[in-house]
Amino acid sequence: MESLLLIFKALSDRNRLRILHALVAQKELCACQITELIQVTNATASRHMGVLINANLVQRRKKGRWVYYQLHTENQGVENVFTWIEKKLKEDPEALLDLISLEEITRCGPEEICKKHKTLKFCSKQ
Amino acid sequence: MESLLLIFKALSDRNRLRILHALVAQKELCACQITELIQVTNATASRHMGVLINANLVQRRKKGRWVYYQLHTENQGVENVFTWIEKKLKEDPEALLDLISLEEITRCGPEEICKKHKTLKFCSKQ
């Protein structure tokens, strides 16, 4: 009962659902990329990631200063939740916009977006 | 995105998860039975049912003074959520206790439980 509640609570926030969806699409993301995607402070993004980890939906690995997050696919039975979310958001406008942003964030971004540029530079060091 | 959030929010409360699980087990329950199961006031139970209905997880039908609730199984893609919850709670102590309570509530209960007795009498009128 507790683990189910943790999962549902974790996913009942819009930004966390967006993060989860992004991880379905992109397998692994760095903290700064997530921060950029959902447009909150790094502190808020970090808090959110803690909730997803605590719910056993996401895993974390550290490489130097950088922290990378992936879906916790070894968590039994949770994979169909990920599939279900992917399916449900397949044609959702907001979710599609996120995927477009994600492309930019994880690829060479425009130089005028100083923060994004920095983000790309650091994260491609993996 | 909105419908997913509504679903996750609806299921992120313990009592609502218990109600949902009970409906998985028992197909249809009356408001008074739900009230008895989760041990809150009728007003609170009614509030919870409103949330589940609003999330399109549950449907309501009225018969005279009595209101019956069932899972909204025609809601596309939500059936595997029900199945997943059932699976996850298969051996959960708290959920099993609920199923035992549910047996009592939906069957002839002990006479000393005056409220339960009344409940059974009314609900068997369907």
Added chain:
DNA sequence: TGTTTATTTAGCCAAGTGTCTAAGTATTAT
């Protein structure tokens, strides 16, 4: 018709939650 019963809705309050700023921790660069 008035009374009783079952349920829903409204209003209030305490607890929970998302976001921010600031401080703290760990890693890298100078």
Added chain:
DNA sequence: ATAATACTTAGACACTTGGCTAAATAAACA
């Protein structure tokens, strides 16, 4: 060693949510 960088944690605040009581609504009964 100090400074810079990336991220986490702490504390505060505004907003949301679960539970209660009371009022309102609908249906059945006398």
